[in-house]
Structure formats: C-alpha cells, structure tokens
Amino acid sequence: MKFAIFLNPQIPGSGYAAEANARAKRPIGRDTESYQALLHEVREIAVHADRIGFDALMMTEHHFHSEGMEFSVNPLMFLTDLAARTERILLAPLGMVLPAWDPIRAAEDVALLDQFSKGRLRLGVARGYQNRWMNVLGQRWHAAAARSDGSKSDDRNFDVFGEVLKIMKMAWTQETLRYKSDVLDYSVPHPYEGIEGWPAQEWTQTFGAPGELDDEGKVQAISVCPRPYQNPHPELWQPFTISDRSVIRAAQEDIMPWMFTPNPDDHAAKAKLYQEESAKAGRHYKLGEHTGILKIVGIADTTEEAINTYGRGIPKDFAAFFGPFGYLEVLRKKEDDRHKPISPEKGDVKRMNDVEMALFGSPDDVKRGIQRMLDRMPDLEWFGLYMQGQQGVLPLDTVKRNLELFATKVIPEFQ
Numbered sequence: 001m002k003f004a005i006f007l008n009p010q011i012p013g014s015g016y017a018a019e020a021n022a023r024a025k026r027p028i029g030r031d032t033e034s035y036q037a038l039l040h041e042v043r044e045i046a047v048h049a050d051r052i053g054f055d056a057l058m059m060t061e062h063h064f065h066s067e068g069m070e071f072s073v074n075p076l077m078f079l080t081d082l083a084a085r086t087e088r089i090l091l092a093p094l095g096m097v098l099p100a101w102d103p104i105r106a107a108e109d110v111a112l113l114d115q116f117s118k119g120r121l122r123l124g125v126a127r128g129y130q131n132r133w134m135n136v137l138g139q140r141w142h143a144a145a146a147r148s149d150g151s152k153s154d155d156r157n158f159d160v161f162g163e164v165l166k167i168m169k170m171a172w173t174q175e176t177l178r179y180k181s182d183v184l185d186y187s188v189p190h191p192y193e194g195i196e197g198w199p200a201q202e203w204t205q206t207f208g209a210p211g212e213l214d215d216e217g218k219v220q221a222i223s224v225c226p227r228p229y230q231n232p233h234p235e236l237w238q239p240f241t242i243s244d245r246s247v248i249r250a251a252q253e254d255i256m257p258w259m260f261t262p263n264p265d266d267h268a269a270k271a272k273l274y275q276e277e278s279a280k281a282g283r284h285y286k287l288g289e290h291t292g293i294l295k296i297v298g299i300a301d302t303t304e305e306a307i308n309t310y311g312r313g314i315p316k317d318f319a320a321f322f323g324p325f326g327y328l329e330v331l332r333k334k335e336d337d338r339h340k341p342i343s344p345e346k347g348d349v350k351r352m353n354d355v356e357m358a359l360f361g362s363p364d365d366v367k368r369g370i371q372r373m374l375d376r377m378p379d380l381e382w383f384g385l386y387m388q389g390q391q392g393v394l395p396l397d398t399v400k401r402n403l404e405l406f407a408t409k410v411i412p413e414f415q
Contacts, residue, residue, distance in 0.1 A: 001370075001374075001380060001381065001382070001383055001414045001415065002055040002056070002381060002382050002383075003053075003054055003055050003056075003382070003383050003384070003385070003406075003407075003411055004054060004055055004056035004057065004058055004090075004092070004292070004382060004383070004384040004385070005045070005049055005054055005056075005057055005058065005384065005385045005387060005403065006058040006059070006060075006094060006294055006384045006385065006386045006387060007042060007045065007057065007058070007059050007072070007387050007391060008059075008060055008069070008070045008072065008386075008387065008388055009038055009041075009042050009059065009070070009071045009072050009078075009391065009392065010038070010068060010069055010070070010071060010391060010392025010393065011028055011029065011031075011034045011035060011037070011038045011068035011069075011071055011392060012034065012037045012038060012041060012392045012393075013025070013028065013034060013037070013068075013392075014028045014029075014034070014067060014068025014069060014392065015067075015068065015069060015316075015317045015321075015392075015393065016316045016317055016320065017312065017316075017317065017393050022067070022068065026066075027066035027067065028066070028067070028068040029065055029066040029067065029068050029071065030066065034068070035071075038071060038392065039081075041391055041392065041396050041399075042078075042082070042391065043081070043082065043085055044396060044400070045387075045391060045396075045399060045400065045403070046082045046085060046086055046089070047085055047086060048400050048403060048404075049089060049403055050086040050087055050088060050089040052403065052404055052407040052408070053407050053411060054089060054403070054407065055089065055090060055382075056089060056090035056091070056092055056122060056382075056384075057079075057082065057086075057089050057090070057091055057092070058092040058093070058094035058124065058239075058384065059072045059075045059078060059079060059092070059093060059094065060072055060075065060093070060094055060095065060126075060239070061073075061074070061075050061093060061095065061096055061097050061100075061126070061128075062130065062133065063133035063136075063137065064132055064133045064136075067321075068392075069317065069321055075093035075094075075096065076093055076096065076109050076110065076113050079091040079092075079093060079113060079121075080112075080113050080116055083113065083116050083117040083120065084116075088120075089120070090120050090121070090122050091113070091117060091120050091121055091122070092121070092122040092123065092124050092237060093123065093124050094124035094126075094237060094239045094258065095123075095124030095125050095126030095237065095238060095239050096110075096123065096124060096125055096126065097126045097127065097128035097134065097137075098125055098126070098127070098160070098161050098164040098165055098168075099127060099128055099134070099138045099141055099143040099146075099157055099160040099161050099164065100128055100133075100134060100137035100138050100143075101164060102140075103163075103164045103165075103167035103168050103171070103184075103186075104167065104168075104171055104177075104188070104222075104224055106164065106168055107167070107168040107171035107172055107224055108171075108224060108225075110123055110168070110172075110228065110233075110234065111172065111224075111225075111226050111227060111228045111229075111233075112226070114228040114229040114230055114233075114234050115226055115228070115229045117229075118229055119229045119230045119234075121228075121229075121230070121234045122234055122235050122236075122237055123233070123234040123235070123236055123237065124236075124237040124238060124239055124258070125161070125165060125236055125237070125238055125255065126238065126239055127146035127157050127158065127161045127246075128145055128146055128157070129145050129146050129147070129148075129325065130145055130325070131144060131145035134146075138157075138160070141160045141164075141184055142156065143156055143157050143160040144156070144157060145157070146158070146161075148243050148246075158245070159183055160183065160184065162183075162249070163181055163183040163184055164184070165253070167179060167181065167184075167186075167188075168233075169232075169233065171224035172224070172227060172228055172232055172233040173232045173233070175209050175210070175211075175223060176209045176210070176211045176212055176221035176222065176223050177221055177222050177223070177224060178211075178220060178221040178222075180192050188221070188222055189219050189220065189221065189222060193218075194214065194218030194219055194220050195218060195219035196217075196218055198213065198217060198218075198219050201213060201217040205217075208223065209221075209223035235256065236253065236254070236255040236256065237255065237256045237257075237258060237292070238250050238255045238256065238257050238258065239258045239260075239294075240258055240259060240260040240294065244273060247270055247273050247274050247277065248273070248277045250274065251273075251274050251276075251277030251278040251280075251281060251283075252277065252281055254278070254281070254283060256290050256291065256292060256381075256382075257270070257274055257291055257292070258291075258292040258293070258294055258382070258384065259271075259291070259292070259293050259294065260293075260294045260330065260357075260386075261330065262295075262330050262331075262355045262356045262357035263355065263356065264356065264372050264373050264375075264376050265376065267293055267373060267376065267377065268287075268373075268376035268377055271287055271288050271291050271377050271380075272287060274290075274291060275287055275289075278290070285379075286378070286379035287377050287378060287379055288374075288377030288378060288379040288380035288381060289379040289380075289381050290381055291377070291380060291381055291382070292381065292382030292383070292384055293373060293380065293382070293383055293384065294384040294385075294386050295356070295357070295358060295359050295369070295383070295384070295385065295386060296310075296314070296352065296357060296358035296359070296360075296385075296386045296388055296389070297358070297359050297360075297366060297385045297386070297402070297406060298310025298311075298358070298359075298360045298361075298390070298402060299360075299361070299362065299363055299366055299402055299405040299406055299409070299410075300361075300362065301362060302361070302362060303353075303360060303361040303362065303365055306360040306361050306362070306365075307349050307350065307353065307360050309394070309398065310349075310358075310360055310389065310390065310394070310402070311348075311349030311350075311352075311360065311389075312389075312393075312394075314349055314352070314358075314388060314389030314393075315348050315349050315352075317389065317393075318388065318389070319344035320344070323344050328341070328342040328343075328344065328346070329341075329342060330355070330357050331346060331351050331352065331355055331357060332355070333351075333354070333355060356369060356372070363405060363406075363409035363410055366406070366410050367409075367410055367413055367414075370383060370410070370414060374414075383414075385403070385406065387399070390402065
C-alpha cells in the first residue's frame with residue numbers, strides 16, 4: 001500500500017476556530033500577510049512529508065474562497081512551487097476541474113509541471129461541484145457545477161468534462177492536433193478550414209512538425225509543446241468518486257478513483273464495481289488495486305487525547321461549510337431516519353470516528369481502521385490522510401507530529 005496526504009489549504013486564523021481574527025480581516029482571502037502564512041505552512045508540511053516517507057501530496061482546485069477555507073486557487077501552480085522544494089514525493093492536483101479549463105492550455109500546463117518534476121506528477125481530474133466559481137469559470141462551455149442528480153445541467157457538465165479530457169489526451173499523444181468539437185463548439189485550428197497569413201511559413205515548413213501547414217501555407221494543425229515527461233501522460237486520478245456513473249467512466253478511461261465514503265462496506269462495493277467495469281475494458285485489477293481511499297486521521301497516545309487534539313477544529317467548520325453541500329450525509333448511521341437529512345448538530349467528532357470518516361486514536365487504533373478496509377479490499381493500493389481541520393487550525397508542530405507518528409508507527413505495518 002502507498003500513502004498520501006490530501007491538503008485543502010486553509011489560511012491560518014480563518015474559520016470559526018479563529019472567528020474574531022477572521023472577522024477583523026474579512027475577507028481574509030485577500031489579506032497578503034495571512035496568505036503568506038498559508039504558504040509557509042503548506043511548504044513546511046510538503047517538505048516534511050517528503051522527508052519522512054509519504055508517497056504523494058494531493059491538493060484540490062477551488063476559487064473565490066474569500067473566507068479562507070479550501071484555498072488552493074491553482075493546484076498546478078502551487079505544486080510547481082512545491083516541486084522545487086521536494087525531492088521524491090509525487091504531486092497530484094486532486095483534482096483539476098476540467099470544465100473550467102481550456103483543454104489545450106490545460107494540456108500545456110500539465111506537461112510543464114510533469115517536465116519540471118521529471119515525472120512526479122499524478123493528475124487528478126474533476127467535474128467541479130461548487131456553483132459560486134464553477135458557473136463563472138465554466139461559462140465558456142455553458143457548463144455549470146456538477147450536481148450528480150442526472151439533470152440536464154449535470155449531464156452537460158459530465159459531457160464537457162469528457163470532451164476536455166479527450167482533447168487533452170490528443171494534445172499529449174499526437175505530434176499534430178487537428179480536431180473539431182461539437183460538444184464545446186471548439187476547433188483546432190480556428191477557423192477549422194485553416195489559418196491564413198502565417199508569416200513564418202518557410203521556418204515552420206523547415207523546422208516545425210510535419211503537417212502543421214498545407215502546401216499553400218495555411219495552418220492546418222498545431223503541435224502542443226512540450227509533451228509530458230511521462231509517456232504518454234501522467235497517470236490519471238479522480239476525486240471523490242461516489243456515483244456509479246463516475247465509477248464506470250473512471251474504469252472505462254483507466255482513471256484511478258479516490259473514494260471518501262466512510263463505511264468500509266461502501267468502499268468495497270464501489271471498488272468491486274470499478275474492478276468489474278475495468279475488466280470489461282481489458283484491465284484486470286485485483287479488488288482494491290488502482291483505487292484510493294481518503295480518511296481524516298489524527299494520532300495521539302489515546303483515543304480520547306486524539307479526539308481532543310484533532311477534533312477541536314473540525315466539527316463546526318465542517319458542518320457550517322461542507323454541510324450545505326451535502327457532505328453531512330457521510331455521517332449517516334443505519335439507525336438514522338433515512339427520510340431526514342443529517343443535522344449539523346450530529347456532525348461532531350465522535351460520530352466522525354464512529355462511522356469511520358475519521359480515524360482518531362492511538363497508532364494501534366488507526367492501524368485497525370486501515371486493516372478493516374484491507375479485510376474487504378486486500379489489494380487496496382492507496383490510503384490518503386485528509387488534513388481537514390489540521391493545517392491552518394492547529395499549531396504547525398502538531399500537524400507535523402501527526403504525520404510523523406503515522407509515518408513511523410503506521411506506514412511500516414502495511415508496506
């Protein structure tokens with residue numbers, strides 16, 4: 001098994017844990033001193049994780065978060081900074097929200113980071129579920145936030161995601177690209193009939209990619225440069241795969257799914273579906289292979305100490321921010337009324353531990369939690385530590401100590 005950390009960077013001094021400061025600096029997301037504090041903490045964590053043996057560092061993409069939560073505006077650019085400071089750890093945007101991107105600019109930026117890091121990039125690709133920013137940045141493709149409800153809007157997002165990914169793959173794998181997309185109303189070149197008047201025709205005919213120009217000097221195709229360091233491109237990952245439709249497409253496209261459903265039986269059911277659909281595409285994975293699971297993890301000498309230490313910054317912020325997006329559903333127990341939504345009052349740290357959304361406790365407690373997943377998925381490939389409620393909330397030394405305890409007390413048991 002391999003181990004990753006997933007950062008949702010949070011500006012220190014934001015959220016309810018530091019309400020007075022967050023109000024005084026409102027909007028703290030535009031406060032330079034506060035953002036520099038975030039950069040310092042994330043850099044320290046990345047270098048620490050690299051040194052103590054974690055296999056990957058993952059970071060999401062979100063925009064316009066003036067409140068200071070989930071403050072990773074451009075994960076490719078952020079990870080480029082971290083690539084220069086680390087040596088061996090894999091770097092993964094989890095994920096890059098494709099319906100908000102131009103496919104060729106996205107393909108170029110991915111290839112650049114893959115080259116900068118000499119192949120340490122793993123590319124998470126996502127659909128984008130937050131309408132405040134997705135509706136703004138996705139407007140060029142008439143794509144709004146993914147709702148996972150099978151609506152017309154959700155289908156449009158699903159189709160745009162697939163088309164952007166298709167063009168990105170073509171840009172990475174073809175020496176020259178010529179394509180007309182009806183899904184996006186997008187053509188390469190533009191106009192598709194050819195670009196006239198390219199001044200450096202002789203230069204391109206001599207040194208450019210074969211087929212870029214026709215005999216009359218019109219641009220008929222483009223060559224997207226550079227190509228990725230990895231051949232044909234970085235391995236693709238997908239957060240956080242819940243719907244069967246997303247699991248099936250991930251299997252069809254050979255995208256590795258990361259799951260955040262808390263119950264080990266739910267994990268196993270999704271992993272089984274992924275295994276079966278991958279087999280239909282000719283890829284025969286063992287149960288859990290090419291699959292990742294994410295958990296909030298906090299380690300101390302005792303369960304009580306772990307809950308007291310790592311539970312302080314999670315429940316209120318999680319309920320207030322993530323609850324309205326439906327994430328409180330991951331806290332549902334069998335005895336809960338299935339006709340009623342989970343109330344914010346139930347989003348406490350004890351319930352997070354009870355339903356195994358979180359693993360709080362001693363190193364032995366955490367190891368037992370991981371083993372419960374392996375009992376159902378013997379070949380689980382990746383386990384990720386979700387840093388929610390830690391970086392930006394707890395002292396940096398406490399966050400680094402948690403990672404160190406996991407690296408020294410837990411990881412050796414499963415490698």
